[in-house]
Amino acid sequence: MSNPTDYLLAVEGLTVSFDGFKAVNDLSFYVDANEIHVIIGPNGAGKTTVLDLICGRTRASGGSIKFRNKELTAMKEHEIVKAGVGRKFQNPSIYDDLTVFENLEISFPRGRSVFGALAFKRDAEVRDRVAEIAEMIFLTDHLDQRAEYLSHGQKQWLEIGMLLIQDPELLMLDEPVAGMSVNERKKTAELLNKIIQNRSVLVIEHDMKFVEDIAHRVTVLHQGKILSEGSMERVKNDPKVVEVYLGH
Numbered sequence: 001m002s003n004p005t006d007y008l009l010a011v012e013g014l015t016v017s018f019d020g021f022k023a024v025n026d027l028s029f030y031v032d033a034n035e036i037h038v039i040i041g042p043n044g045a046g047k048t049t050v051l052d053l054i055c056g057r058t059r060a061s062g063g064s065i066k067f068r069n070k071e072l073t074a075m076k077e078h079e080i081v082k083a084g085v086g087r088k089f090q091n092p093s094i095y096d097d098l099t100v101f102e103n104l105e106i107s108f109p110r111g112r113s114v115f116g117a118l119a120f121k122r123d124a125e126v127r128d129r130v131a132e133i134a135e136m137i138f139l140t141d142h143l144d145q146r147a148e149y150l151s152h153g154q155k156q157w158l159e160i161g162m163l164l165i166q167d168p169e170l171l172m173l174d175e176p177v178a179g180m181s182v183n184e185r186k187k188t189a190e191l192l193n194k195i196i197q198n199r200s201v202l203v204i205e206h207d208m209k210f211v212e213d214i215a216h217r218v219t220v221l222h223q224g225k226i227l228s229e230g231s232m233e234r235v236k237n238d239p240k241v242v243e244v245y246l247g248h
């Protein structure tokens with residue numbers, strides 16, 4: 001049996017109560033390095049709350065969340081980001097009046113301020129990194145375009161790029177393909193499969209076709225607890241999952 005310290009993320013006995021209602025109830029699951037892990041489940045199952053707990057936006061009532069063996073439940077949101085956990089919310093938070101280049105540039109992690117020749121070297125480093133990320137998110141030809149003129153899907157990719165430029169080891173995405181075209185959805189799957197070479201991805205998603213394309217492992221949540229877990233193949237043939245979720 002694997003030791004919890006072998007995982008990139010180990011969630012154990014996680015519980016949160018809102019006025020006595022347990023939105024997440026003694027939940028345990030694990031994310032490996034280089035894994036795409038998808039959480040599915042009916043509305044109100046507690047999926048978004050799980051991401052809120054991991055990123056420190058909501059405080060747990062009990063249990064533990066270990067990321068690279070560091071306890072996250074005791075840390076503040078910005079410390080969790082710094083530890084290497086990036087989170088994308090459902091609505092893109094990009095700057096509409098800035099170009100794609102500028103949106104990526106301002107997301108580049110800032111170190112100490114530097115001067116002269118060093119600053120020059122750093123500018124080149126930022127430009128190279130922006131170019132690298134832009135290619136990854138299919139926006140190389142749009143670098144000088146203002147973000148407001150991008151399609152819905154391109155805006156979602158830009159926000160993923162703004163997280164990627166910070167090089168998180170765990171990237172969490174809440175319904176990344178909602179509202180995307182079939183082609184954009186395919187490219188998003190391609191993007192996620194590419195970026196896990198250096199990180200893990202935890203995704204909440206309702207689009208089952210997309211889940212089939214990306215998931216290494218699926219956790220099905222229902223009323224704050226795990227209903228089923230395993231490969232998509234296994235989960236979608238689980239009568240319990242068909243009954244409460246997929247059959248609808």
Ligand SMILES: Nc1ncnc2c1ncn2[C@@H]1O[C@H](COP(=O)(O)OP(=O)(O)OP(=O)(O)O)[C@@H](O)[C@H]1O
Binds near residue numbers: 043046
């Ligand atoms: N801050 C809060 N205060 C009180 N109740 C909350 C709070 N956040 C979430 N809840 C409740 O917890 C339950 C789980 O909500 P959550 O948004 O995590 O579900 P979800 O699985 O993400 O649903 P959806 O698929 O609709 O996004 C819901 O009943 C919700 O009303």
